[in-house]
Amino acid sequence: MALHESMSRLGGWEGYEVEQEWEEVRGQQRWCVIRLSPIRGWPRCCTGCGGSTALIHDLQPRRVRDLPLFEYCVELIVPRVRVACTQCGPKLERLAWLAPYARLTNRLAGSVARLCQVASILHVARFFGLDWKTVKQVDRVHLERTLGPVDLDGVRVIALDEFAIQKGHRYATVIVEPTRKRVLWVGRGRGREDVRPFFELLGPARCQALQAAVMDMNAGYELEVRAHCPAAAIVFDLFHVVAKYGREVIDRVRVDRANELRADRPQRRIVKGARWLLLKNRDSLAPGQDVQLDELLAANHSLFVVYVLRDALKQLWQQRHPAQAALAWRSWYRQALRSRIDPLIRFARRLRPYAPGILAHSLYPLGTNLIEGINNKIKVIKRVAYGFRDDQYFFLKIRAAFPGVGR
Numbered sequence: 001m002a003l004h005e006s007m008s009r010l011g012g013w014e015g016y017e018v019e020q021e022w023e024e025v026r027g028q029q030r031w032c033v034i035r036l037s038p039i040r041g042w043p044r045c046c047t048g049c050g051g052s053t054a055l056i057h058d059l060q061p062r063r064v065r066d067l068p069l070f071e072y073c074v075e076l077i078v079p080r081v082r083v084a085c086t087q088c089g090p091k092l093e094r095l096a097w098l099a100p101y102a103r104l105t106n107r108l109a110g111s112v113a114r115l116c117q118v119a120s121i122l123h124v125a126r127f128f129g130l131d132w133k134t135v136k137q138v139d140r141v142h143l144e145r146t147l148g149p150v151d152l153d154g155v156r157v158i159a160l161d162e163f164a165i166q167k168g169h170r171y172a173t174v175i176v177e178p179t180r181k182r183v184l185w186v187g188r189g190r191g192r193e194d195v196r197p198f199f200e201l202l203g204p205a206r207c208q209a210l211q212a213a214v215m216d217m218n219a220g221y222e223l224e225v226r227a228h229c230p231a232a233a234i235v236f237d238l239f240h241v242v243a244k245y246g247r248e249v250i251d252r253v254r255v256d257r258a259n260e261l262r263a264d265r266p267q268r269r270i271v272k273g274a275r276w277l278l279l280k281n282r283d284s285l286a287p288g289q290d291v292q293l294d295e296l297l298a299a300n301h302s303l304f305v306v307y308v309l310r311d312a313l314k315q316l317w318q319q320r321h322p323a324q325a326a327l328a329w330r331s332w333y334r335q336a337l338r339s340r341i342d343p344l345i346r347f348a349r350r351l352r353p354y355a356p357g358i359l360a361h362s363l364y365p366l367g368t369n370l371i372e373g374i375n376n377k378i379k380v381i382k383r384v385a386y387g388f389r390d391d392q393y394f395f396l397k398i399r400a401a402f403p404g405v406g407r
Contacts, residue, residue: 012097012107013036013076013078013097014095014096014097015038015039015042015044015093015095016036016037016038016039016078017036017037017039018034018035018036019035019036019037020034020035021033021034021035023072029073029129030071030072030073031072031073031074031075032069032072032073032074032075033075033076033077034074034075034076034077035076035077036076036077036078036079037079038056038059038079038081041054042054044056044081044083044093044094045083045093045094046083046085046087046088046091046093046094047091047092047093047094047100048085048087048088048091049085049087049088050094051085051086051087051088053083053084053085053086055083055084055085056081056082056083056084057081057082057083057084057090058081058082058090059079059080059081059082060079060080060082061077061078061079061080062077062078062079062080062103063075063076063077063078063103064076064077064078064098064102064103064104064105065103065104065105065108065128065130066104066105066107066108067105067107067108067111068128073129076105078098080092080093081093103134104130104134104138108128109138109141109142110142111128112124112128112130112135112138112139113138113139113142113143115127116135116138116139116142117400119384120384120385120386121135121136121139121385122386124139136390136393139393140393140396143393143396143397143399143400144396146400147396147399147400147403150184150185150399152184152201152202152203152206153206155177155184155202155206155209155210156179156209156210156211156212157177157178157179157210157211157212157213157214157364157366158175158176158177158178158184158210158212158213158214159175159176159177159178159213159214159215159366159370159371160173160174160175160176160195160213160214160215160218160221160225160371161173161174161176161215161216161371161372161375162174162190162218163375163378163379165188165382165391165394166387170188171188171189171190172186172187172188172189172190172391172395173186173187173188173189173190173194173195173221174186174371174374174375174378174398175195175198176370176371176374176402177404178214178366178370178371180404180405181370181402181404181405182402182403182404182405183374183398183399183401183402183404184198185197185198185201186394186395186398186399187395188391190218190220190221191220192220192221192223192224194220195220195221195224196224196228199224199225199228199229202228207228207229208229208231210229210231210232211231211232211233211364212232212233212234212235212360212363212364212366213225213229213232213233213234213235214235214236214237214364214366214367214371215234215235215236215237216236216237216239216240217236217240217241217244217354217357222234222357233357233360233363233364234356234357234360235357235360235361235364235366236354236357236358236360236361237367238314238317238361238367239367239369239372241313241351241354241358242310242313242314244347245310245313245347246278246279246310248343248346248347249306249310249341249343249344249347250278250279250303250306250307250310251275252343253302253303253306253341253343253344254271254272254274254275254278254303255272256302256343257271257300257302257303258271258272267299270296271296271300271303274293274296277289277292277293277296278293278296278303278307302341305339305341305344306339306341306343306344309332309335309336309339309344312328312331312332312335313332315328316328316329316332316358316359316361317358317361317365317367319359319361319362320362320365321362322359322362322363324362325358325359325361325362326359329355329358329359332348333348333352333355336348374398374402377401377402378398378401381394381397381398381401382394385397
């Protein structure tokens with residue numbers, strides 16, 4: 001079977017037929033060039049009014065890329081038709097297989113977009129022999145068309161977190177609906193004014209219907225949620241509070257204790273090197289580390305107290321009844337103040353204004369663990385692409401990676 005006969009069978013160029021085909025060699029690539037001609041009398045659709053006519057005003061040849069066939073790259077020479085529409089005048093013909101002014105057929109554009117889901121723009125461009133800017137534009141148009149505007153109806157709970165978008169402490173905020181595991185919004189920055197566009201997009205009625213917002217102890221997030229959604233409960237996440245406790249209390253007490261042991265160099269070395277041992281959970285300890293930890297805590301009263309109170313602090317997130325949660329908080333707070341350990345006392349006093357957000361977890365047992373997982377996937381997306389120059393395109397890729405599950 002001749003090459004042009006194979007292409008005719010696989011073509012699908014509605015309204016056109018193969019007039020001529022030939023092979024070319026360009027560099028290391030073999031090309032199949034196909035000249036198409038419009039079928040006479042074929043009813044053609046006007047892009048203006050959608051009406052049908054067989055009258056042709058003029059033809060303008062255009063070179064268009066199509067899907068590769070076997071070892072050949074395929075290029076079409078298409079005489080692009082302007083119809084003589086009785087209502088609109090001369091108008092470009094609407095084709096099902098080629099978008100207006102496009103240099104790629106729809107099926108090639110679709111293949112490019114599908115491959116962009118698993119590979120970088122650069123690799124896709126090399127695979128198809130296209131410019132990377134063309135590949136990016138194709139993928140962006142595909143994402144905008146398939147994703148569309150985000151549906152914010154019925155959103156009752158949101159989770160907010162930040163992620164690094166560039167070096168130099170430049171961040172973006174991602175807002176997720178935890179119940180459906182979908183990304184609602186992404187924007188550059190992590191301040192109040194940076195997340196405000198999301199709440200403006202949400203609108204007053206849906207803001208009033210919001211029940212809870214899960215976050216770390218970011219003051220900007222909290223203030224903006226309270227300003228727009230006064231009825232929503234603020235829920236602070238366990239991970240961020242305990243991580244802050246580790247930095248400000250356990251690390252500080254460990255360093256202070258090491259400084260007290262300057263005269264006892266072997267013991268000082270043990271205490272200084274115990275940072276990760278103290279920050280680990282017991283069930284994460286390697287074999288033998290539990291004995292090492294017990295010996296360390298038995299020999300250092302201050303470290304023992306802050307270690308035990310860290311575990312007691314975690315228990316606040318295990319409560320499922322508001323009254324029991326409040327009782328557990330008051331007990332923990334009294335023990336912290338009576339400890340006579342300055343870093344612990346300072347931490348407890350700074351934590352006290354955030355207590356309602358901790359206790360709200362008993363009513364809304366949610367955390368940012370889902371959003372932390374999303375942040376890890378965002379890092380992978382960024383790494384595969386070797387970074388993004390275009391924020392909006394990057395944010396579309398994030399939304400596409402987390403479309404959500406059914407209600």
